[in-house]
Amino acid sequence: MPARIVFGLIIFTLAIFVPRPVQATISACTAGVSPSEITRGTSDTFTISVTNNDPEWEIVWVKVTRPSENFTLSGYTSIPGWDVNFSAPQIILSGSTxxxxxxxxxxxxxxxxxxxxxxxxSWAVSVSDTDESGAVTCSGSLSTAITGGVNAAPIQSDVTLSNLTSSTVTLSWTTDKAATSLLEYGITGSYGSQLSGTATTAHSFSLDGLSADTTYHFRIGNTDTDGNSVTSGDLTFRTATAGTSATTTTTTVTVTRTVTPAPTPTPPPDTTGPAVTVSTDLDKPYTQAPQITGSARDPSGVESVEYSTDNGRNWLPAEVSGPLTSKVFAFTPSGLDDDMYPVRVRAKDGKGNTGSTGKLSLVIDRLPPLGGSLVITSPVSVLYPLADGSYGVVSGLRYGFTLSEVGGPTEVDLSVNGEIRNMRRNPENRRWSTDHTFIQPGTYSLKLISRDGAGNETVQDLPRVTVGSAGIVTGPDCPVNGAVISVYIQDPVTGEFRIWDSASYSQKNPIVTDSSGLYVLELPTGTYYLDVRAGGYRRVATRAFTLSSSAVITAPVHLRQMRVMTIGGLQLPLPQILPDIIAVGQPAPEAIEAQGPLTGTEFPFIEFGSPGGKVSSFDFRGKPAVITFLSTWHPGTPDQIRELETLQVGQQLRTILVVPQESAGVVTLFTRRGGYTSEILTDPDGTSLKELDLLTLPAHVFTDNKGVIQAVRTGLLTSEEIVETVNVNMK
Known part of the structure; x- marks a missing residue:
């Protein structure tokens, strides 16, 4: 029998527990804010855009702080999936990723x-993969200016009187922007005297030669560079009595102002964008993208109309017709699969102004929301199912769950024995993912709950997960609290052992046990030994062991108490020259079952896409075949394709590659980038996964020359394993 290449995990004797490792801080993030300016004294909706540029860690905490006290956060609409802590100075989000x-x-x-x-x-945007203690500040375009707006006159404030004596006074005030100044004063409300100043924001005039014990009237005025003017109401002060000693006082005066705006240009400038309306009913779901129509009107003329189906990130031109000032537009979005799409339409007039519909929602609903192939990953590797179709994991490690989908679900939940885990969608590849740590050993049932924008809900059973027990460090009577487990790896060049760098695999090294004595380790390929120490116990080390693939270490460790010498009532510990040596066993991996419920049934009729047109499963008949189902995003797919392409040489066996739930464009790009010679068929709707009840990929269906299924295997198979399956099952 040919040598078997083992993929995935080798499960050692027991499973292991350790708390989730402390994650590294986010290495890079960028952010932006819109709008970049706002008219003073007004309100507007601001949008913050945060991009997670870290290659590994997810953002789970976001904080936005206002630029200054001139900005007040006044409200927010729902932010789906996030818990919101909202106040006037800042907004903090948590609970999603x-x-x-x-x-x-x-x-x-x-x-x-x-x-x-x-x-x-600038707004301050900080993010973290944990909480505020690990926050980093995002860079980007985050500035907002408060502008004066149209015909905004200067604002006067802080009007004060100082150096007030029987014959003198100093009058001072400020404006919010540079402006010339005018001071009028006299013993009546008609004033009679005046002084002027140059453009500045701090204004001051000193008066002398005044009459003692006399009430004076004054008013102040300012004019900005645009000609906008403001004049205060009538103000007064009274000089000191003659013969009294000179005093200096400071008095704040309340200003009532009269604003004189700059003359309005004739005709007034056009600052209003076109009025844009959509006439197509987007409240109902569509089985395919409809033609969307509407109108754009503007007295200055409509120059262009554009639309976006990704909330304004990308824009495409719409077809327009009709008079210059009243255009009718139409467009049909292309390449839309089942999903909810944020649609916007905008138009520009001849003056450069833009008008928009705001965000609309277009729901494409051809298929019910369905999950596809499941990929489970550990901190080190990709997992593959056991002989009974379930997955074997260990307690205490964090596992990632990733799913493909069709039918455009807008919400996907993973149920683990009834515990709901919200899955997150990657907008770039449309995969849904979450993570979970199994605490207790046992068998767990997994269900996928998918909902789309049309209100449809689908519940699917996923493969079971079998969770093994945790490894344990024990003493003579009980688990050892505070045992330190260190992992050493052999340098392949020098042959020397050094401490293993665990941070790259989201683990700790060394591990310190708690009162339960439990520990967990998953190691990649290499040669290792473990060193275990605890106060009052003899040191233990394992023999060096070599891993040809990633493996979970669950070896139980038993520590003996330190030997002591008693002298006159004193107990002195005896030195330990060499550690106690134990072995780490490596059981053989379990073979993947080749038989299943499909064995002996006819491969169902399914139509696939190919570069040359439609291909049906009936075309696979005529000679034995292996139909391998793959995904472009699975880490093991390139290796599996290379094994299949090796097999094609000189074999009386047809090899057929199928990628379900992905578009022809994605598959073509994947084939070109990988330089693969095999033709890869497509099944965008995932019909094959449903008909064959395939829950994990890669999956291999072996058929005879009549199209009858002889065997089904999952996981990465070598060319030798494929030939062996044919020889055993197709005699």
Missing amino acids: VQPGGEVFDFSFDVTVANVSADAA
Whole structure:
């Protein structure tokens, strides 16, 4: 029998527990804010965009802080999936995730700004993979300016009187922007005297030669560079009595102002964008993308109309017709699978103004929401099912669950023995993922709950998960609390052992046990030994062991108490020259079952796509065949294709590759990038997964020359294993 290449995990004697490792901080993130300016004294909706550029860690905590006290966060609409802590200075989000590798997360809230102009100031956006203690600040375009707006006059404030004596006074005030100044004063409300100043924000005039014990009237005025003017109401002060000693006082005066705006240009400038409306009913779901029609109107003329199906990230031109000032537009989005799409339509007029519909929702609903192939990953490797179709895992390790999907689900939940885990969608590849740590040994049932935008819900059974017990460090009577387990790996060049770098695999080294004595380790390929120490116990080390593939270590460790010498009532520990040596066993891997419920049945009729047109499963008949189902995103797919392409040479066996639940464009690009010579068929709707009840990929269906299924195997198979399966099952 040919040598078998073992893929996936080798499960050692027991499973192991360790708390989730402390994650590294996010290495890189960028953020942006819109709008970049706002008119003073107004309110607007602000949108923050956060991009997770870290290659490994997900963002689970986001905090946005206002640029200054001139900004007040005044409200927000629902931010799905996130818990919101909202206050006037800041907004904090937690409870969901932004995936690593470039996922973009947008959210909005309402802001009211003070009635003052201000230069551009930056919002502070910080994120973390844990909480605020590990937060890092995102870079990007985060500035917002508060502008004066149209015909906004200067704002006067802080009007004060100082150096007030029987014959002198100093009058001072400030404005929110540079402006010239005018001071009028006199002993009546008609004033009679005036002084002027140059453009500045701090204004001051000193008066002398005043009459003692006399009430004076004054008013102040300012004009900005655009000609906008403001004049205060009538104000007064009274000089000191003659003969009294000179005093200096400071008095704050309340200003009532009269605003004189700059003259409005004739005709007034056009600052309003086109009015855009959509006439197509988007409240109902569609089985295919409809033609979307509407109109755009503007007195200055409509120059262009564009549409977006990704919430404004990308824009395409729409077809337009009709008079210049009243255009009718139409467009039919292409390449839309089942999903809910945020649609926007915008139009530009001849003055450069833009008008938009805001966000609309288009639901494409051809198929019920269905999950596809399941991939389970450990911190080190990809898992493959056992002989009975279940997955074997260990307690205490965090496992990732990733699923493909069709039918456009908008929500996907993973049920683990009834415990619901919300799955997150990667917007780039449309995969759904979550993670879970199994605490207790046992058998767990998994279910997938999918919902789409049309209100459909589908519940699917997934393969069971069998969870093994944790490894344990024990003493003579009980588990050992505080045992330190260190892992050493052999350098392949020098042959020396050094401490294993566990951080790259989301684990700790060394591990310190708690009162339960439990520990967990998963190691990649290499040669290792374990060193175990605890106070009051003899040191233990394992013999060196070599792993040809990743493996979970569950060897039980028993520590003996340290030997002591008693002298006159004193107990002195005896030195330990060499550690106690134990072995780590490596049982043979379990073979993958070749028989199943499909064996002996006819391969169902299914139509597949190919570069040359449609291909049906009936075309596979005529000679024995292995139909291998793959996904472009599975880590093991390139290795599996290479094994199949090796097999094609000189074999009387037809090899057929099928990628379900992915478009022809994705598969073509994958084939070109990989340089594969095999033709790969497509099944975008995932019909084959449903008909054959395939829950994990790669999956291999072996048929005879009449199209009858002889065997079904899952996981990565070598060319030798494929030939062996044919020889055993197709005699």
